[in-house]
Each structure stands twice: as structure tokens, then as C-alpha cells.
Amino acid sequence: LFWIHNDSGSPAELYLINKKGVLKQSVAIPNSHNIDWEDLASDTRGNLYIGDFGNNFQQRKDLTIYKYNSIKTEKITFSYTDQTAFPSPTAQFDCEAFFWYNDSLYLFSKSYERKAMLTKLYVLPDKPGNYQVTPKAVYQIETPVTAAAISPTGSSFALLTYGKLLVFNIKNGTINFNFPLYCIRTRRKQTEALLFVTEDKLLFTNEQRAIFELKLN
Numbered sequence: 001l002f003w004i005h006n007d008s009g010s011p012a013e014l015y016l017i018n019k020k021g022v023l024k025q026s027v028a029i030p031n032s033h034n035i036d037w038e039d040l041a042s043d044t045r046g047n048l049y050i051g052d053f054g055n056n057f058q059q060r061k062d063l064t065i066y067k068y069n070s071i072k073t074e075k076i077t078f079s080y081t082d083q084t085a086f087p088s089p090t091a092q093f094d095c096e097a098f099f100w101y102n103d104s105l106y107l108f109s110k111s112y113e114r115k116a117m118l119t120k121l122y123v124l125p126d127k128p129g130n131y132q133v134t135p136k137a138v139y140q141i142e143t144p145v146t147a148a149a150i151s152p153t154g155s156s157f158a159l160l161t162y163g164k165l166l167v168f169n170i171k172n173g174t175i176n177f178n179f180p181l182y183c184i185r186t187r188r189k190q191t192e193a194l195l196f197v198t199e200d201k202l203l204f205t206n207e208q209r210a211i212f213e214l215k216l217n
Contacts, residue, residue: 002195002203008036008054019203021211031073032066038096039147039193041105043126049076049105055094059087065098065105067128074128076105081134082120092120096192097148097159100126106175107133108159110144119145119159121175139177141166147194149202156181160194160204163187165214188212 001024004015012032016025029050036054043049050066065076083093091112097119098107109120118140122133147160150170157175159166165186169179190207197203200216 003040003048004193004205005037005040005050006034007038007207008034010034010037014040014048014050019211021209029066029068029073031075032068035060035062035064039098041098041100043100047126049098049100049126051095051098051107053095053098053107057087058083058091058093061086063095067126076124076126076128076131078122078124078131078133080122081132090116092116092118094144095122096144096146097194099148099150099157101150101154101157101175102173106148106150106157108145108148110146112144117142117144121177123175137176146192147204149194149196151196151199153199155199158194158196158202160186160191162191165194165202165204167216182216184214186212186214 001016012029012034014027035052037052038054039051041049048068052064063078067074094110095107096110103126104123105126107122111117120135121137123136124131124133143161145159145161150157156169165184167182169181188206193205195203202214205211
């Protein structure tokens, strides 16, 4: 079973589906709003993280990650230290991709700058609070990043884009772009969600409601 969510303007709910896309359960998330939910993450303690950080128009000042379990919902809010104008003249401050790893949340920006396409890596604690985040790394990429996932053992992570899936090795517990493993062409329309099922098997979906399975060789 898999947790999914709708995009901006929808009710603040999560939906539990099976691998065929059949809806099994709907859960309203208390004390939350779906301004522009873009990705989900989970930790090893049973918490789900809901990324309400979509920023298509580069003007939001209420970027939020909801930390949810069956008992309560907590808020993690943040801002980018490198964004000084709202809206920004450079379209580099949207985000649709993140994952949890070792008590931190790793966010990957989505760029619309045709002549300067890149993704920035930001890191913030998984604890409630308000944070300012500075890019830890920058990766030149020719297509917007729309989802991210980390493998069950934390040995690799993957980024999904419109048309490609990129996989990077993780060495010494450090998340960066220094050890690329795969660049796989997918071309499955508007792909925007990604998950490692096992170390070498991933699921990804598109906004046309198709579910795909990919096995790394």
C-alpha cells in the first residue's frame, strides 16, 4: 500500500492506494492546508512529511513541511537565504522533491530557467521550527526535478524529472551529486512522484494517473 496526495487547491488529505491504484482509505490531515502540496517523505519512526512548498510563481513566504503521525501534526517552516525578491526574477525557487535521511530533510529545487537549468540541494532539521536554508550543493541538469527518493538502506538516492530518472550513490553518509550511478530515460508524460520499493526497484507515477515500475540492472 502507498500514500499519495493531490496537488494545490485540494482538501488536506492523504490517500492510501494499492499497486493497481485502487483507493483503500482517505485520511484528513488535521491542522494543515493544501496550498501546493508537492511530495511526501517518511522517517524510521512512523512520521510522514508533507511538502507544502510548491512555489511556481516564486513569491511564497509560507513554505511549510507538515510532520504528521496518527497523534498530531507539527509544522516545519523555512525560507531560502538566496531568495531576496518576491517574486524572484530568476525562476529557481520552486521545490517539488524531498526525502528524509538521518534526522534531516533534503530538498531539491525545481528550476524553470531555460538557459540556467539546475537543482539546488537544501537541508533542514526534521523538527518543528522556522529555518533559513542555504544551498549545500548545485547540480546542472537540463530538465526540472519533480520528485526525490532514498533507498531503504540509504545507499543511494534518485531524482525524477520530466523524461529522466537519475540515481546517485551515497558515500560516508553524505548526500551530494558527486557519485552518479544511472541516467535512465523514462518519457512517461508528466512524472511527479517517486519511491524506492527495494534497493533496486522503484515506482514512479505521472499526473495522468499511471503507475510505473522500474528495476535497476
